[in-house]
Amino acid sequence: MENKNKARNNFLTIVAVIIVIGALYLFQNSSIDRYYIRILQYWGIYVIFGASFQLLYGYTGLLSLGHAGLIAVGSYTVAILTLEPSVKAISYLLRPPSPLIANVQIPFFPALILAGIFSAFFGLLVATPALRLGGDYLAMVTLGFAEVIRLLFVNLPALFNGSMGLRSIPQSANLVITWLIAILCVFVLKRLETSNYGRNLLAINEDEIGAEALGISVFKYKVSSFVISSFFAGIGGGLMASMLGTIDPNTFKSTLTNAAITIVVLGGMRSMTGVIISSGIYTIMSEYLRVVESPIVLGSFKFPGIPGARVLIFGFMLLFIILFMRNGILGDKEFSWDWLFSLFKRRDRKPSIVETKGGEQ
Amino acid sequence: MSLLDAKDLTMRFGGLVSVANFNAAIEPGEIVGLIGPNGAGKSTVFNMVCGFYKPTQGRVFFDGKDITGMKPNNIVEMGLTRVFQNGRLFKKMNVIENMLVGRQRHFKASLLDSILRTPTYQQNEKLAYEKSINLLEKLDLINYIHEEAGKLPFGIQRKLEVARAMSTKPKMLLLDEPATGLNVEESNDMIHFITQLRDEFNITILLIEHSMRVVMSICPRIIVIDHGETIAEGNPDEIRENQKVFEAYLGVDDNVEN
Amino acid sequence: MTISSFFQFVVLGLSLGAMYALISIGYTIIYGIIKLINLAHGDFFMLAGFTAMWAAIAYGVPLALALILGLSFTIAVVLIVNRFIYRPLRAYKMAAFTSTFAVSMVIQASVIIFMTARAKGFPHPAFLDTPIKIGNIVIPMVTPFIIVIALLLFAILTFLVNNTKIGTAMRAVSQDMEMVTLMGVDVERVIAFAFALSVAYAGAGAILWGMRYPAFDPFIGVVTGLKGFIGAVIGGIGSIPGAMVGGFVLGFLEIMLIGFFPEYTNIRDIFSYVLMILFLLLRPGGIFNVKVREEKV
Ligand SMILES: Nc1ncnc2c1ncn2[C@@H]1O[C@H](COP(=O)(O)OP(=O)(O)OP(=O)(O)O)[C@@H](O)[C@H]1O
Ligand SMILES: [Mg+2]
DSSP: OOOTTHHHHHHHHHHHHHHHHHHHHHHHTSSSOHHHHHHHHHHHHHHHHHHHHHIIIIIIOOOOSOHHHHHHHHHHHHHHHHSOHHHHHHHOOSSOOOHHHHTOOOOHHHHHHHHHHHHHHHHHHHHHHHHTTOSTTHHHHHHHHHHHHHHHHHHOHHHHOGGGOBOOOOOOOOHHHHHHHHHHHHHHHHHHHTSHHHHHHHHHHHOHHHHHTTTOOHHHHHHHHHHHHHHHHHHHHHHHHHHHSOBOGGGGSTHHHHHHHHHHHHHOTTOHHHHHHHHHHHHHHHHHTHHHHSOEEETTEEEOOOTTHHHHHHHHHHHHHHHHOTTTTTTTBOOOHHHHHHHHSOTTOOOOOBOOOOSOO | OOSEEEEEEEEEETTEEEEEEEEEEEOTTOEEEEEOSTTSSHHHHHHHHTTSSOOSEEEEEETTEEOTTOOHHHHHHTTEEEEOTTOOOOTTSBHHHHHHHHHGGGOOOOHHHHHHTOHHHHHHHHHHHHHHHHHHHHTTOGGGTTSBGGGSOHHHHHHHHHHHHHTTOOSEEEEEOTTTTOOHHHHHHHHHHHHHHHHHHOOEEEEEOSOHHHHHHHOSEEEEEETTEEEEEEOHHHHHHOHHHHHHHTTOHHHHTO | OOHHHHHHHHHHHHHHHHHHHHHHHHHHHHHHHHSOOOTTHHHHHHHHHHHHHHHHHHHOOOHHHHHHHHHHHHHHHHHHHIIIIITTTTTOHHHHHHHHHHHHHHHHHHIIIIIOSSOEEOOOOGGGGOEEEETTEEEETHHHHHHHHHHHHHHHHHHHHHHSHHHHHHHHHHHOHHHHHHTTOOHHHHHHHHHHHHHHHHHHHHHHHHHHSOEEOTTHHHHHHHHHHHHHHHHOTTOHHHHHHHHHHHHHHHHHHHHHOGGGGGGHHHHHHHHHHHHHHHOTTTTTTOOOOOOOO
């Protein structure tokens, strides 16, 4: 369907992106507490985790519990490829760094692309056996992958420095770069979702047999959507390694998988606007709920802190959304300029902000 | 050479023989009816032909090639598309989207094309829309183009499902009880619809139907199966007078004219 | 390796396998009936063991009573979860599936909050520590004890499934849900029973596990749950005898790996995972070659 306002809308989108990035740039260079910058940067990274998970979960209709593992692959790739050889030589304490990696150092951006590619490769390795029998086993097989990948990090010290992890990773990804890449990822994924590719994924989600009977290779679509999702998880992981500067196998616990699931379920299965909003909510919640988990001392009164409280709250939140607001915040509705303008006009005609429909839920 | 050639197709589920030694040779341009009482094994024949079940025995040839054991989607690639008995529309998608999914096999744009919205992608998408709209117009469904498939009247849903199968551009269609559950008016409409497919697209059809009225008025040749066995084959008059067919349908007489 | 130490490993392998099998059974039963992998299954395993341990240690409840308490509490929890979460979501496959994951999060977190995050020593009767000497090998009493109890439980399960009314109903539901509904069987009751059964067996596994490996922590359900799943895949998901055999095979192979290649002890989880992948690729129906039923289309 042709939209008469297409040129105007594209222009507005570009202006909006420039304004946001400009604001982030000013923010980054202001004297504001680094803590807030870190939170904003986390938000951008969670947007990528959520957006990549959405393709798989909201479109194809597959549940993976391996996002943390794929993110880990991306993180370690960027860390190892960008670490200076001299730093590697000092920090690999358990074993000297393997000659494979000892003298490698490449710039951040190629390393980030490679992070995506490696994650995609592992995604392919995992998805192919898991999806041969449909999608039911995928969750457990990917959960296993996330565990196994951490064991590999611990047990191959010459490559990954074991449980000591990697330190002094060059922090090339600042706030602006993170968000630029996040916006790019969202853009690419949304384009995929709104193309014939996404349409076919939704068809598979609604009725696999029906789709197959129209000539769609269900297996190929499932595997490819898993691989694409893995690629972007790897990119997000690479950005995260670069932000943190320090990673170890315990950085990639199931919390990251929980985050991806919660973000998509909360925001809306097929809405990128929803993902952006709910990543913000998730980032802020998990940051402020940290307080609940750590002991607080108020004068002579000592509040012990409740470890595990965050997981409990997120778990209940997830259950609540699944049971009582199955479409999340936005369902499949996407922000659009036409919708925004219609708010200011007289209420003559409200364009629908619905883009695509279909699939379960 | 026959377009579809089923040789000795047999399907066993555990001890149950659903279909035994089914044979059929269907020439290009033919419309053949496949009838039989409930549970006779008609749908099972379709499932074996289209790759949803792997036949216990026998082979299927389509367009001169052995397609036995091929995957359903590859069989569609060869030009053989089926419509399900119980309806498998993408109910939450709208009519045009349903049609576009059917067009997928003619889509020649890569993922990169669709991310960049290259001219190739745009041409493909435009062509897909045009062809789908064209088909919907010809088949008199154009008024529903933006409606959600699951919310359409039942008769229209059945038609849409046939139209969607047509958008794969098949050489041959397998229709599984397209008129079941339709009232007389709707089912007349369906008869007209199928005849129209034959006349306008010159397509070969194998049609399963419960309603004798529908089959007799469309199909010059009819195959009857009962308990998995082929019990008769011939033109409508021959079938009407066949004693075995009469017996098979006896007791389920009320089904004959539903 | 000598013959006698080989024999020792066989016994150890079988006892580990017995515990895996007790977990595998739950996946197979539930998947067989409602085509759902219960992602919280490993956490129900943990909950049963942890509750029993917590009752015994924190409140000094006598051991036998504590075990019964742990099992019945966990069964009650799974019934409530099934009634108020899984059941309303039965028609929405993805939502139901995701909810099992959310339940897993909630159980883990609740145990950490209301019990404790730290591993505690699982209490067990002293006689289990008695060493048994056969020739020149020594095994603790607890290993044959586990094998015997597990075999007993398997015998009971086999009887239950094949010779009781509810067992027959369970098999019927897994064959053809629609048909059974038409015949007037209360499918929801059968499903509830299946959940109770799956958790009871996992819970028994947890108790035996605790007696063998006393360090029992709230995250233990993740990896052991995964092992149970791998066992079910090896045997062939959907087959109850398959789950038993698959669990045994997995435990046996793991111990053999450690026995023959002690240097690989750390990566035995990777070994099991690779084993599962190989099965999925080469023999997706498992040892029992469970046919994925041709879906009626
Ligand atoms: N996947 C399957 N597993 C087991 N039995 C099956 C399967 N598919 C079909 N059957 C059995 O095969 C027999 C024939 O079924 P089929 O669906 O082919 O009949 P039909 O002629 O299409 O009947 P109807 O007119 O009711 O559609 C039935 O007894 C049915 O139960
Ligand atoms: Mg039929």
